[in-house]
Amino acid sequence: MVTKIAVFASGRGSNFREIYKNTRSGFIPAEISLLVSDNPRAGIIPFAEEHSIPVSIIQPKLFSSTQSFGTAILDVLTAEQIEYIVLAGYLKKIPENVVSAFNNRIINIHPALLPAFGGKGMYGKHVHQAVFEAGVKVSGITIHLVNEEYDSGPILLQRATDISHCETPEEIASTVLKLEHKALPEAVKLLLENDPEIDGNRVIIRKVHETN
Numbered sequence: 001m002v003t004k005i006a007v008f009a010s011g012r013g014s015n016f017r018e019i020y021k022n023t024r025s026g027f028i029p030a031e032i033s034l035l036v037s038d039n040p041r042a043g044i045i046p047f048a049e050e051h052s053i054p055v056s057i058i059q060p061k062l063f064s065s066t067q068s069f070g071t072a073i074l075d076v077l078t079a080e081q082i083e084y085i086v087l088a089g090y091l092k093k094i095p096e097n098v099v100s101a102f103n104n105r106i107i108n109i110h111p112a113l114l115p116a117f118g119g120k121g122m123y124g125k126h127v128h129q130a131v132f133e134a135g136v137k138v139s140g141i142t143i144h145l146v147n148e149e150y151d152s153g154p155i156l157l158q159r160a161t162d163i164s165h166c167e168t169p170e171e172i173a174s175t176v177l178k179l180e181h182k183a184l185p186e187a188v189k190l191l192l193e194n195d196p197e198i199d200g201n202r203v204i205i206r207k208v209h210e211t212n
């Protein structure tokens with residue numbers, strides 16, 4: 001049976017599209033069975049609809065507690081028989097009840113080399129602005145398992161890129177985005193084809209099954 005993944009996205013969804021492309025080509029041995037968004041105006045919604053991917057818009061402000069927000073998310077994940085979650089530009093914190101139900105089966109992409117330039121408030125252009133101001137010459141991407149804290153779960157995959165030529169935060173963003181589009185499908189594949197073992201904050205990959 002095909003593995004079903006949900007992708008969570010809040011905005012334009014270029015990473016969503018890359019994952020979709022790579023499921024269709026067979027590189028990722030799974031299908032995107034659900035788009036979850038907190039934003040009814042997210043640019044990725046029409047794309048999902050055009051490709052017959054179910055869309056669920058769940059806005060935290062409509063719930064009286066984080067727990068009931070999480071329960072609503074869990075309900076749609078259960079209804080669609082989702083096994084893995086990929087956060088691809090999703091700006092809300094994942095409620096604890098979702099994290100514990102999907103223990104080590106949720107990954108997030110962060111557009112910098114964690115543990116630097118992460119944590120609450122460090123998302124989107126804020127990350128690249130901070131990287132720019134720090135004057136670092138290398139940035140990159142981090143794909144990590146999601147736990148209860150922002151950007152602090154065990155790291156599954158990192159890639160670095162030279163940004164010494166970048167003269168603005170926007171240039172850094174576009175350099176890093178290219179890397180995201182390559183690395184995120186690789187990380188999804190890595191997660192699906194292995195049962196990552198967690199030792200403290202370290203992810204240990206032992207190959208246990210090939211899916212294609």
Ligand code: GRF
Nearest residue numbers: 011012013014015089109111
């Ligand atoms: C990406 O840079 C992602 O790493 C960050 O938000 C951006 C989303 O881009 N968390 P997109 O919506 O996938 O185009």
